[in-house]
Amino acid sequence: MRNKIVIEAKTWLGTPFHHQARVKGAGVDCANLLIAVYCDLGLAKLPEVDSYSPDWHLHHDEPRFLNMLMQYCEKVEIPLAGDIAMFQYGRQAAHGAIVIDENTVIHAWRDAGKVVQTQIKLSPLENRLVGFYRLQGLK
Numbered sequence: 001m002r003n004k005i006v007i008e009a010k011t012w013l014g015t016p017f018h019h020q021a022r023v024k025g026a027g028v029d030c031a032n033l034l035i036a037v038y039c040d041l042g043l044a045k046l047p048e049v050d051s052y053s054p055d056w057h058l059h060h061d062e063p064r065f066l067n068m069l070m071q072y073c074e075k076v077e078i079p080l081a082g083d084i085a086m087f088q089y090g091r092q093a094a095h096g097a098i099v100i101d102e103n104t105v106i107h108a109w110r111d112a113g114k115v116v117q118t119q120i121k122l123s124p125l126e127n128r129l130v131g132f133y134r135l136q137g138l139k
Contacts, residue, residue, distance in 0.1 A: 001043070001138065005082035008037045009098040009106040015115045017108050030096050031065060033108045033115060034084060037098060043135055044072055055090070063092040072135055078102070079132035085120070087128040097125075099132065 011024065018027025022036050031049070038044040047068065066086060073084060079099045086093040097107030100117065108115045111124070120126055 001041070002080060002082035004041055005037060005043075005098065006100055006106075008041055009033075009100075010117075012037070012108075012115045013106065013117060015108070017110050017113050017115070028108045028115060029110075030108045031068075033106075034069075034096050034098065038072075038135060043138065047071075061091055064094075065096065066093045066130075069096065069133055073133035074136060076132050076134045080134070082135075082138065084133040084135070086130045086133060087125050088130050089128065093130040095125075095128070 012028065012033060015025055016027050017029060019029050020032065021027035021029060022032035024036070028036065035047065035049070039046050049068070069084065069086070076083065079085065079102055081100055083099040085097045085099050085105050087095040087097070089095045095107070097105035099105055103120050104117060105120060106115065106117050109118070118125060120129065
């Protein structure tokens with residue numbers, strides 16, 4: 001299953017970044033990339049996600065993204081392919097990515113303007129890493 005997650009995540013590479021979108025090839029943001037990959041593979045049910053502004057993480061203390069994630073995941077120390085990496089933006093963990101290996105993620109990155117594969121240690125993400133999370137039931 002982990003290999004299927006990575007393969008599915010890679011099919012999103014190049015999709016333009018678009019706030020609150022979830023259409024492969026047309027637009028997606030980091031949260032909706034995670035939703036699309038895990039739900040399309042039947043690993044999670046489609047969550048109800050309220051509307052959110054593109055800069056909510058700059059003005060609110062509630063860890064909205066992390067709270068939603070923790071309904072489906074548990075924190076792990078050593079990531080495996082298919083796990084989730086969370087990064088600090090603004091006041092909280094507000095950027096999610098799919099782990100390819102311990103140093104590589106696929107994510108919808110506003111800075112790149114699209115879904116990209118990034119080496120954590122060679123990018124601005126390195127000092128923003130909050131932790132790794134594993135979908136409940138994923139072995």
